[in-house]
Amino acid sequence: MELLFTGGRVLTMDALDRIASGVAVRDGRIVAVGDSEEARRAVGPDATHVPLQGRALVPGFCDPHNHFSMTTFEPRSVDCRVPPLAGKAAVLDAIAAAADGSPEGQWIWGLGFSTGVYEPVAGDPDALLRWELDEAAPRNPVCVMDSSYHACYANSAALTLVGIDRTTPDPPGGEIRRDDRGEPNGLLWERAMDVVHHASMRSYVDTFGPDVVADLVQQNAQRHLSHGITSVGDALVMPESAEIYRLTDERGKLPIVIHQMRGGPGFFAAPEDAAGGAFIEDDVSDRLRGGIVKIFMDPVWPSPAMTVCHADGSTEDVGAPYYGQEEVDHLVLDAASHGLQVAIHCIGNRAVEQGLNAFERALRETPRDDPRYRIEHFSLATSEQIERARSLGVIISHQPPFLNAIGEYFETRITQAGLDSRPIPYREMLDAGLTVASGSDFPCAPVEPLLGLYSLVSRRAGDGQLVAEEQAISPLEALRTYTLNSAAAMFREHEVGSIEVGKRADLVVLSHDPSLVNADFIRQLVVQQTYVDGDLLYAV
Ligand SMILES: [Zn+2]
Numbered sequence: 001m002e003l004l005f006t007g008g009r010v011l012t013m014d015a016l017d018r019i020a021s022g023v024a025v026r027d028g029r030i031v032a033v034g035d036s037e038e039a040r041r042a043v044g045p046d047a048t049h050v051p052l053q054g055r056a057l058v059p060g061f062c063d064p065h066n067h068f069s070m071t072t073f074e075p076r077s078v079d080c081r082v083p084p085l086a087g088k089a090a091v092l093d094a095i096a097a098a099a100d101g102s103p104e105g106q107w108i109w110g111l112g113f114s115t116g117v118y119e120p121v122a123g124d125p126d127a128l129l130r131w132e133l134d135e136a137a138p139r140n141p142v143c144v145m146d147s148s149y150h151a152c153y154a155n156s157a158a159l160t161l162v163g164i165d166r167t168t169p170d171p172p173g174g175e176i177r178r179d180d181r182g183e184p185n186g187l188l189w190e191r192a193m194d195v196v197h198h199a200s201m202r203s204y205v206d207t208f209g210p211d212v213v214a215d216l217v218q219q220n221a222q223r224h225l226s227h228g229i230t231s232v233g234d235a236l237v238m239p240e241s242a243e244i245y246r247l248t249d250e251r252g253k254l255p256i257v258i259h260q261m262r263g264g265p266g267f268f269a270a271p272e273d274a275a276g277g278a279f280i281e282d283d284v285s286d287r288l289r290g291g292i293v294k295i296f297m298d299p300v301w302p303s304p305a306m307t308v309c310h311a312d313g314s315t316e317d318v319g320a321p322y323y324g325q326e327e328v329d330h331l332v333l334d335a336a337s338h339g340l341q342v343a344i345h346c347i348g349n350r351a352v353e354q355g356l357n358a359f360e361r362a363l364r365e366t367p368r369d370d371p372r373y374r375i376e377h378f379s380l381a382t383s384e385q386i387e388r389a390r391s392l393g394v395i396i397s398h399q400p401p402f403l404n405a406i407g408e409y410f411e412t413r414i415t416q417a418g419l420d421s422r423p424i425p426y427r428e429m430l431d432a433g434l435t436v437a438s439g440s441d442f443p444c445a446p447v448e449p450l451l452g453l454y455s456l457v458s459r460r461a462g463d464g465q466l467v468a469e470e471q472a473i474s475p476l477e478a479l480r481t482y483t484l485n486s487a488a489a490m491f492r493e494h495e496v497g498s499i500e501v502g503k504r505a506d507l508v509v510l511s512h513d514p515s516l517v518n519a520d521f522i523r524q525l526v527v528q529q530t531y532v533d534g535d536l537l538y539a540v
Pocket residue numbers: 065066067235441444
């Protein structure tokens with residue numbers, strides 16, 4: 001099976017940022033990159049010819065931080081996003097309609113509701129309260145995930161099933177929100193949501209059964225292919241996530257590569273077993289990979305773990321990290337001693353500090369050739385921390401679609417906290433010499449790499465406002481963070497991430513070359529074709 005691309009703008013992402021016009025592929029591998037004639041000479045007359053006619057050919061996008069398993073059940077869940085729904089009443093109506101059509105006792109999942117931009121609301125007036133959900137769904141347990149994925153809203157049936165009542169203490173690192181009388185009001189923050197989230201996911205997997213679940217995973221992969229994404233790192237794999245990937249892989253229905261970033265038994269739970277090497281067998285096939293542990297260092301609610309600087313020069317710690325330094329050090333050391341990669345979610349500058357401390361200690365006490373420790377988000381890191389991450393060789397895994405979705409949140413937080421930092425500082429990070437990988441954090445932010453690319457180059461938030469314009473990077477720099485750097489964050493740069501001879505033919509045809517159009521026009525670019533191992537798996 002041979003493929004021939006000619007007459008294009010081939011953005012190779014090789015070490016020289018070479019731009020070619022032709023590419024030849026045989027048996028899923030790239031065999032020639034050069035001008036159209038060179039490519040043509042490398043294949044026979046029967047090769048499938050794709051005339052690019054000036055369109056761009058780029059490496060398949062790698063999304064190293066994506067919650068793929070969480071969005072797999074989206075077609076069987078209630079869309080609770082506002083908009084498109086008009087408001088809370090419309091969300092409750094949608095849940096009532098789903099409950100009417102469901103057998104008694106079956107879990108109902110809602111996705112995407114939000115009380116605001118990651119800011120806790122005093123008294124929870126805008127939350128979906130337990131009693132409101134009871135009215136909408138009196139016969140079914142309900143779990144509505146907040147769009148941040150750091151909180152959920154549960155009804156009485158759900159709370160009863162998992163044993164949460166007024167006597168239940170808040171778990172460490174979580175809060176069961178309560179009304180004036182001390183009754184849980186259904187809003188569960190951070191680790192308090194683990195039990196409800198886990199029970200509902202377990203039930204979804206069991207209720208639909210392996211064949212339907214495999215089809216849902218395949219359908220979700222197809223959606224990612226439509227955005228040009230050919231490799232995904234699932235940034236929190238619980239036992240149920242691993243189960244759905246395995247059963248899909250066994251049925252040969254996994255068209256993209258999934259990297260399983262192992263967490264604990266609940267979404268925010270400590271990954272003690274994973275760090276102890278319990279899931280070494282996660283590296284099960286060509287499509288389904290493992291070898292990486294994910295640790296959550298800090299919450300979103302009520303605040304990321306920050307050290308804020310007041311105007312008088314004093315400092316104050318706000319927001320509690322999930323772990324003390326010693327605890328996280330031991331998780332990282334354990335994972336390191338088992339040869340595992342570690343990725344730590346750190347939003348606040350205090351969380352970043354603890355993450356860097358843990359990596360520094362692991363580098364010292366369990367030295368390895370190429371550990372590729374990662375910090376996820378790194379959202380409110382300071383300039384000093386950028387330099388420190390560079391000196392430790394830590395990879396930064398960030399999600400540029402956040403700039404579009406909530407760019408102003410970072411600016412506000414940084415200003416309020418008096419930090420020496422810039423929102424989503426790509427220019428500063430690249431100039432400092434950091435390896436920065438870009439992904440989505442979908443569904444917490446939009447999945448489209450092209451939206452991220454646009455954000456990084458234009459620095460425009462969703463409302464059109466410029467956010468730290470001086471942090472803009474070039475289209476090719478931005479593309480590199482989504483391809484070669486993201487592949488490196490997943491230990492796959494020898495296989496994918498650039499268009500070079502010998503690599504897998506994971507390729508994307510874009511309607512335009514992003515390096516030749518106006519920054520604002522990048523938003524209009526279209527993914528026209530996506531290939532994995534030389535197979536055309538998506539076309540407009
Ligand atoms: Zn995430």
